[in-house]
Amino acid sequence: MSERKARPDDQVDSRTRIILAAEILFAREGIDGVSLRRIAAVAGQKNHHAVQYHFGTRDGLVQAIFDYRMEQMDERRLTMFAEAERDGRIGDPRIIVEVILLPQIALIDRFGDHSYANFLCQYLLRNSDAEFGRFGGNLPPGLQRALTMLRQRLDFLSDSAAQRRLITVCFMFLNLLAVYTRDLESGRASEDFDEALEDTIRQIVAALFLPVRQEG
Amino acid sequence: MSERKARPDDQVDSRTRIILAAEILFAREGIDGVSLRRIAAVAGQKNHHAVQYHFGTRDGLVQAIFDYRMEQMDERRLTMFAEAERDGRIGDPRIIVEVILLPQIALIDRFGDHSYANFLCQYLLRNSDAEFGRFGGNLPPGLQRALTMLRQRLDFLSDSAAQRRLITVCFMFLNLLAVYTRDLESGRASEDFDEALEDTIRQIVAALFLPVRQEG
DNA sequence: TCAACTTTAAGCCACTTGGCTTAGATATGC
DNA sequence: GCATATCTAAGCCAAGTGGCTTAAAGTTGA
Numbered sequence: 001m002s003e004r005k006a007r008p009d010d011q012v013d014s015r016t017r018i019i020l021a022a023e024i025l026f027a028r029e030g031i032d033g034v035s036l037r038r039i040a041a042v043a044g045q046k047n048h049h050a051v052q053y054h055f056g057t058r059d060g061l062v063q064a065i066f067d068y069r070m071e072q073m074d075e076r077r078l079t080m081f082a083e084a085e086r087d088g089r090i091g092d093p094r095i096i097v098e099v100i101l102l103p104q105i106a107l108i109d110r111f112g113d114h115s116y117a118n119f120l121c122q123y124l125l126r127n128s129d130a131e132f133g134r135f136g137g138n139l140p141p142g143l144q145r146a147l148t149m150l151r152q153r154l155d156f157l158s159d160s161a162a163q164r165r166l167i168t169v170c171f172m173f174l175n176l177l178a179v180y181t182r183d184l185e186s187g188r189a190s191e192d193f194d195e196a197l198e199d200t201i202r203q204i205v206a207a208l209f210l211p212v213r214q215e216g
Numbered sequence: 217m218s219e220r221k222a223r224p225d226d227q228v229d230s231r232t233r234i235i236l237a238a239e240i241l242f243a244r245e246g247i248d249g250v251s252l253r254r255i256a257a258v259a260g261q262k263n264h265h266a267v268q269y270h271f272g273t274r275d276g277l278v279q280a281i282f283d284y285r286m287e288q289m290d291e292r293r294l295t296m297f298a299e300a301e302r303d304g305r306i307g308d309p310r311i312i313v314e315v316i317l318l319p320q321i322a323l324i325d326r327f328g329d330h331s332y333a334n335f336l337c338q339y340l341l342r343n344s345d346a347e348f349g350r351f352g353g354n355l356p357p358g359l360q361r362a363l364t365m366l367r368q369r370l371d372f373l374s375d376s377a378a379q380r381r382l383i384t385v386c387f388m389f390l391n392l393l394a395v396y397t398r399d400l401e402s403g404r405a406s407e408d409f410d411e412a413l414e415d416t417i418r419q420i421v422a423a424l425f426l427p428v429r430q431e432g
Numbered sequence: 433t434c435a436a437c438t439t440t441a442a443g444c445c446a447c448t449t450g451g452c453t454t455a456g457a458t459a460t461g462c
Numbered sequence: 463g464c465a466t467a468t469c470t471a472a473g474c475c476a477a478g479t480g481g482c483t484t485a486a487a488g489t490t491g492a
Contacts, residue, residue, distance in 0.1 A: 014439080030342070032248035035479065047441050052481070054439095121341055125334060126246070164412060167391045168419060175387035176380070196380060199428070203384060206426050207419040230469080251449060263471050268451070270469090 015054045016068075017043040022051075023065050027115030031062060031122050066123055069116055070140055073103035077142025093153055094205050099146045101173045101204070105197065117177030124170070156212060169204050176200045231270045232284075233259040238267075239281050243331030247278060247338050282339055285332055286356055289319035293358025309369055310421050315362045317389045317420070321413065333393030340386070372428060385420050392416045 012020070021043040025034040036058060037048040045051075055061040080099050084090045107116055139147070147166070154162040180193060228236070237259040241250040252274065253264040261267075271277040296315050300306045323332055355363070363382070370378040396409060 030246065030248045030338075032246045037479080045440075047443090048480080049442090049482085050440065058480085118341060121337065122246075125337055161412070161415060164392070164416070165419070168388055168416070171387040171391035172384055172423070175383045196377070199377060199426075200380070200384070202429065203381070203423040203426050207388070207423040210419050210422050212415070213418065253449075261470080263473090264450080265452085265472090266470065274450085 014043065014045060014050060018045070018051060018054060018061070019065050019068050022061055023069075023119050024115045026062070026065070026122065027118035031058075031119075031126065036061075062123060062126070065119060069107060069120075070143075073107060074140035074142040076103040076106055077140075077146065081142065081145060093209055094201065096146055096150050096153065097169065097201060097204050097208065100143070100150075100169065101201070104173070104177065114177065114180065117174055117180075121174055150208075153209065165208055169208055172200065172204050172207070230259065230261065230266060234261070234267060234270060234277070235281050235284050238277055239285075239335050240331045242278070242281070242338065243334035247274075247335075247342065252277075278339060278342070281335060285323060285336075286359075288323065290356035290358040292319040292322055293356075293362065297358065297361060309425055310417070312362055312366050312369065313385065313417060313420050313424065315358070316366075316385065317417070320389070320393065330393065330396065333390055333396075337390055366424075369425065381424055385424055388416065388420050388423070 018039060022034075022039045025039055025042060035048075036051040039061075040046075040048040040050050043050070051061060055064050077099050080095075080102070081090070084092075084095050084099075089095055104116065104120075150166065151162055154165065157165065176196065180196070234255060238250075238255045241255055241258060251264075252267040255277075256262075256264040256266050259266070267277060271280050293315050296311075296318070297306075300308075300311050300315075305311055320332065320336075366382065367378055370381065373381065392412065396412070
């Protein structure tokens, strides 16, 4: 596997360059599969000390990537809410799903790279205790609002059941991104992505808001 | 994190002990986060050479874990098919979902450990190209039969769309196992697992067999 | 201009890693 | 019994790892 396209743009500062390079390398070879030296080198640093200087440790870098993308996505989420309110779609359950998921697509489109999904998978596997299940607290406002709305919609479920269904959504969507990534990497666009996205969102809405079984 | 419970039973041969120990360690600390030395040590080996002897390389060990569990699960899958035929449930679409997913639960119950889900996630992330998308060929017979039946049920979808929906199922289920694992690890059984399992299967069936949107 | 601060470079260090060789132990087949 | 094949132990090695110190370069503000 070459370093193809791993070196990010030289326009941004070195801290961001390290974040972008690490995201790609982590996605390709695993969070523990890349040395800090290589990350620094790919980011154009002549010395691996730069990583320690900016992020302290490997886990610090991992968290920085997550926070960096989280912040980017939340801007988009707030915009989407504003647009939905303007268009009178704010009551539509599907809006919640779109607000949570589509900004990740936007990330891919805007930056032309699709490493984030793979990175996020690994991140969630590493930090399931910390990240899963925080329906409230310590989340950026856009995502927080989406989760609060979701909880209200799912008032027929217990806390743990609602939480579980939320995680379902995350994983279903990661699956879509994984397939998308695979198709992009292999060069064959096996399916129209917009079509796949539409089908997946419909699946997610159907599963997420599925009524509980009626007695008898 | 201690080595608590990482050392597997001494009754099995050392090759299997290494597989079991590696599965747990990989799940906890990442496939690239554990040295072969530690795996060997936890498996009761005095020397890390044992890993190289049995599996050659780290990837060889990873594949061996996957194959080991795959084989175990396929026995159960064939049994389930036989039971379904006997009970006349073979036409029920839900059977397909159960045959694919429940053996993994059985794995957890039988061996009292829940590292497999986390390991499998990492495995699929590593080998998405190889594993995803092989609807046919090179699969054990039970799983192969389930996938063939699924494909027939989804005849209103294109190949790529059907494939994508299958992966959706895998990820949704992994999500359930992830939550289950989290609850078990943290000691709190936040939700009745049987109830959660039932809800998840219903979600999966609803999403997997969701009709395509009608025109107009 | 120059001082204070931030960022990069260079190189050292003890330690771990996976691969390897060799020898010894244990099981297996005849 | 005994030879053959299978498995385990012991230890060496070059390469790579993250952490660290020190110095230099660049940036900023007064």
